[in-house]
Amino acid sequence: MKVQRQVGVAALACAMVWQLVSGVTVNAAGTKLTLSSQETITSGAIMKNYVWSTTRSNKEVSVNANVIEVDLTNPNVKIDAMAGTNNQFTKNQSVLGMVKDTGAVAGVNGDFYNTQAEGVPEGAQITNGQVMATPAKISGLYSFAITKTNQPIIDIFDFQGTVTAKDGTKFELGGVNKTFYWDDNDVPLIADGLFLYTSAWAMTQRAVDGTHVPTEALIQNDIVKEIQVDTNVKMVAPADGYILRGSGLAREFIVKHLKVGDKITTKYDMIPHDASKTYDWKNFKMLIGGSTLLVDEAKPSYFTRNINDFNGYSPVSRTAVGYSKDLKKAYIITADRNGPSAGMTLPELQQFMIDAGVWRGMVLDGGGSTQMVSRPLGDVDPKLVNKTQNGNQRAVANGLGVYSTAPKGELLGLILKGQSLLFVNESSTYQFKAYDDYYNPIAVTGIVPQWSSTVANGSFKENVYTPTMPGKTQIVAKSGKGSATMDVEIVGRDQITSMAFSSGSFSLTEGGDFKLPITVTTRSGATRELPAASATWELSGVKGTITNGVLHVDSTAGAQTAQVIAHYDGYSTMVTLPVGQEKVWYDLDKFAVMTTGDKYPAEVASSVNIVPNNGNKNLEIAYDFSKGLGTKAAYARFNNGNGAPIEGEPEFITAKVLGDGSFNWVRAEVIDADGKLNYVSFTENMNWTGWRKVTADVSDLKAPLLVKSIYVANPANGQDERAAKGKINIDDISFIYKGQLPSLPKNAIKLTVNKKQATLNSKPMTLEQAPTIVKDNTLVPIRFVTEALGGTVKWDDKERKVTVLRGDKLIDLWIDQTDLLVNGSRVTAEVAPAIMNNVTMVPLRLISERLGFKVGWDPQNYGISIE
Template sequence: MTVQRQVGLGALACALVWQLVAGTTVYAASPTLTLSSQETITSGAVMKNYIWTTTRSNKDVSVNANVVEVDLTNPNVKIDAMAGTKNQFTKNQSVLGMVKDTGAVAGVNGDFFNTQAEGVPEGAQITNGQVMATPAKISGLYSFAITKSNQPIIDIFDFQGKVTAKDGTSFELGGVNKTYYWDDNDVAMIADGLFLYTSAWAMTQRAVDGTHVPTEALIQNDIVKEIAVDTNVKMIAPADGYILRGSGLAREFIVNHLKVGDKITTKYDMIPHDASQTYDWRNFKMLIGGSTLLIDEAKPSYFTRNIGDFSGYSPRSRTAIGYSKDMKTAYIVTSDRSAGSAGMTLPELQQFMIGAGIWKGMVLDGGGSTQMVSRPLGDFDPKLVNKTENGNQRSVVNGVGVYSTAPKGDLKGLILKGQNILFMNEPSTYQFKAYDDYYNPILVDGIVPQWSTSTTNGSFKDNVYTPSTTGKTQITAKSGKGSASIDVEVVGRDQITAMTFNAGSFSLTEGGDFKLPIGVTTRSGATRDLPAASATWELSGVKGSLKDGVLHVDSASGSQAAQVIARYDGYSTMVTLPIGQEKSWYDVDKYAVMTTGDKYPAEVVSAVNIAQDNGNKNLEIAYDFTKGTGTKAAYARFNGTSGAPIEGEPEFITARVLGDGSFNWVRAEVVDANGVTNLVSFTENMNWTGWRKLTADVSDLKYPLKIKSVYVANPANGQDERASKGKINIDDISFIYKGQLTSLPKNTVKLTVNKKQVTLNDKPLTLEQAPTIVNDNTLIPLRFVTEALGGNVKWDEKERKVTVIRGDKLIDLWIDNSDLIVNGQRVTAEVAPKIMNNVTMVPLRLISEKLGFKVGWEPKNYGITLE
């Protein structure tokens, strides 16, 4: 079900009343929140997709956001915390992996964590009632919990604990399953600390910081089984025990007061920071840690942590969690910074959460960690819902999962999926899914639905529908009490308003393959790419082939341009592509310029070398960004600091790059005619390995150009999400220059209304039919004028259709039909083309505009000049 609604979001200081009614639009001050769609995940859980719009620096921005709403009163659903692989710390994996591992139906990433440490959360975690980690001794860190009675809690928890030896000596316990960290006073908590590790910590090393040597003790059933002085116990803690790790003063406690065979006592507690609260963590079903409080009583909270530490005032991807005023609904939230979505600052996230209905809420980890996963209705496999900030699914330490606890139910409904727009004789497969009374998926292997259509314009074979005529129909699948329908429009020429190539502007090069997608728009406003097999294709101007909508250019010798025509059901479109000139500039095997290495800042380690790949020489840039601060870069500089001049006015710079999957950037420094150094990006997300040809646009720069360097960069923002060490290889740097289209002949035609005498370049000629005026429109002889001014005309007797091609323009027109097709666009003329004395006559104004004629009008003598 899709619901549209908008809610105005006022300034943070405003007191707002939110009235969210499905299907209702409430207009107020910007920003606005629009519910674009929603879908049931399982009984008691709903996925809602929002579009949030606001203004930044006087520019409108839009953010995609997702909210999973969980009904805490529904016995068929629960929320729990997840961790790593198989619910173990130090085995980080994506949220999708954790959801699949634990059988969840939805989930998001959880707590903040040190990306350089072993992989455990900063705060506390309780999973299925079992303590996985305890809070860090850092102020302002909030946690989200669910009690045994399904009451949600957001609060700060403090940790208290101690270990008591057999001799009565006690030592303060620093926490459970904690890595090294620093408190608010920048004191290393591991330096003199004693920490406890359970079987949830899946490594044999614990809290390794490279400075503090551990001393550890293995405890089983409260009995000391082993003591490892100045080293670690070489095992993971057993299920019936734990490992104590100490250094500094804690080491002395272990060495001096614990002995193998002694019985010891370990106690700890997580108590509310607010002493007025009385809830007990021992009755919590789950708990997940986070950072600052965001929302309190449906109002923006003050920030309980310095949000600048995690880019709080910059638009990033965000994750948050909260609950409603009546404590009956939990909200799990993500917002995206990705292509087409501008991300949110934390103050903006506060506004969004209030608009979504959250009474109290807190932030979870964001940026490159933000991931939301959900199981689509009728599906067995969960899928990533949001677009992640770096295009990858980052491995994280923990998350929040949504679980179905419902029994199996009877078939309730079907979901039908397939194309809504079809073309004639295009076979299309329609798939169906099924779900039960609790909205959980049902296997469809044994279900054979009955297929039907509301019209007779096609046929079914199994679940494949092939339309035979144009028009609208409805496809229905039925099984038992479940059924689903989908509306389908079979498009023909009369339903099309536009059919255009979506290839963009580029020049062709010999040996290249160029995808030529065609988009179709119908009268109803629907759009879809035309299947290549549904079109008939024509190629002129170059030697090559067209297969599956891809043009391969074998030879372009002597040509300035290529014309590709595609037709479907008599509807035509054309694209004219210039032949570009690609000039190789840097090829280590053949020619290059003096190349030297450079780096920024000084702490960066880098090297530039000549490498070989299967005998092919190329440029290697090795980098080590582990030291230094801010944006870091490793350069290959050309001609020292002078740069190398580039001939002419290239549109693009291309290079082959051997990626290392580091998510770093690859750029070039290009100096324009004003002496300004422009940073031109080949990629801002190197998420691949292997060779890939990359292109960067330099057409907006002022010529002439110089190229100073190519380099790999790790910008300051999001730096911890990219590899700090690696190498890339670069080869075959080229520049592509724009091709020129063939010039049309510079002819001039002079005509006079109602006179057959004309001149072509001052040469007198006689027409079979004079120009004439019909319904205040001047009609001219199409073939004579078009051919005189460098075009071609074709006649189709069967359809009474005329096709005109002049330069990069193509027009299809039909006699006595006022609809014309101009470069794939349907245009309606005031007067339809007519045949007079066996001559096709067309409206002067429309044809001159569409074919690019220059028209001169002499009103006294009704004279017309075309050129």
């Protein structure tokens, strides 16, 4: 995000759920605030997780938002500002890194900063009472501070400072630890400015803008120790001194009025912009800068900066800070844009903050910088707990940390970790964490809890639980006054509502390996993948093996489909997979098409080369997007950009890509049968390194197709969040053609209620049992009907179960039970299957609907036609 040519960054902290408190509040503004969970982070700090809903462009959207409430009256917690690495500027790192460095229990990114400069905050910073940076001379920038009496302040601070030479000449000081920046009139303040740098600035170069040559002076104990004209002092400022940097008029001041050995006087002040305010920054415990004011007296404030400079009207990830009306609570806030969480505009953030209880609040940096870190209850190490906008943890200039100041306490509680949904005979290990009276972690070494379960349907061996029967129980762990329980459901057939393959649609190819995960949903609404070892498997149609839930196809032998059936505790499900074909189209070791490089715009540098990789050739696309404007791209063009024809109607295009972790896009240009150029994406977030097989869907494109190019792209929006230079490699571009399920026999059956005479394709047949009507439902002989229409029927005498297979449908029915299973989904019939004259009779309507029969009814003659 850019503000006055400065690019910003921000973050927040979170934790896992200890105490769940749910509730929904509908507000006058039409927004809805739902508290989904909350957890104590440490004594005096609570994480609250919200879902905030609003209407945007006539559509309802929801945002995952999080608030750390810090009790400013609690002596066991404090808020402080963090910086870079080891609390030094110019050594940017992620919020997680800063939290670990400083020993915080939670943290969030802080102020805006220029990503093209050394990496220092735009505004002021005070850490542990020490000045790290002073405010920029830019109007409308607010700061958040806490006084020595723990009173929160959000206000604008102005900077005043002078350096007085031994001869009495004074020169205005521009600020402390500032990079080059521009004022409200776009004037570069570094041009004639004099700036002071302390040991908090970790680089030996200061405010490098490529235009203004520095002249610097080293000051120790107020004595000039060294002067470097038109160059820099080759060191970081010592702890007992500072470095003055000047350009233009400030250079003349240093050259003409400072001499080695002179004693000089440097004074500066940070004063409230509002002259009626009287608080003194010298008594602040901490201070961190931000940008516009957002909330004032629990109402949306006017924006004190032009929010277009940092995408204020676009829904992105956001970070903010505020406090309550009684000055007793500080609120540290983030809102996510990632996946279903829709991000927030700044006007939306204003309303959310008001909904969450903020009396006065301001924005911190957001977008790709928003990071939320917290130490989960009972854990020693903090963790990133929000979903960042770009999937990475950006290195930022500074942050806001939450710290525990509590002494060590006694064991207060335990937290259990482990599976809450188990299958019969599935052993599961349960771990525990411990925390003290101040909600800080306790080492579990030496704590040996007693383990038990409330229902005798399993056994413990130390902390390993093995259930032997379906049902519900509670796992219990106790040690001293600390205890914890965890609800566990052991799944049996009667608890399952659905068991289905969740592998998606694909075609089998000979020699391929295909993972076949199965998802089980219980009556309580819980879902979990069925352990492959808990299932028994059947495979038909192709030759192969199923090991740990992975189907390896040895031979398709001309088969059109394969059927895989999985059973668990008498519950079954099936998937029918067509046999398809993957055709390699571009393999530089065997066959390819003419490939040339291209780029856009002209300022981009790129190259395309064939390179070896462990004896195999592949295509390398190197790019340099550091020059030029707008969207940039580096292309591998096929057949001089005219495109290479692709046979048939492929469903997918796949390629092996050696990623470079740049977050750039990888796409293909595909021309369809109408001559339209289509852009299909392999990835819009190349966040990996190493080889990965990627896939793009071309099933909606009208064949025949031409592949014009594959390319790396860096779109204009969010360009500063992607690498400008890098290279990727591409190999084995293939097309996947989906197989077809065979059509079922087109036989025709005619039956008559209460009559054994029937016809199959007009051929007379005699049934063992006539169709009959029970409770207004017509029952028909399932074996005759199914086999006549190309299916099969199996009988399990022990369970009194009938299994029907026809095409891609599997149905399990139990005699005298209204529940039946259709491809693993539980369905309830009005009438149960029954045995009449040793013939299994099933309800026609239900079976016909589930097996895809077309049924006709002649009410006058009680005739039934099935085909």
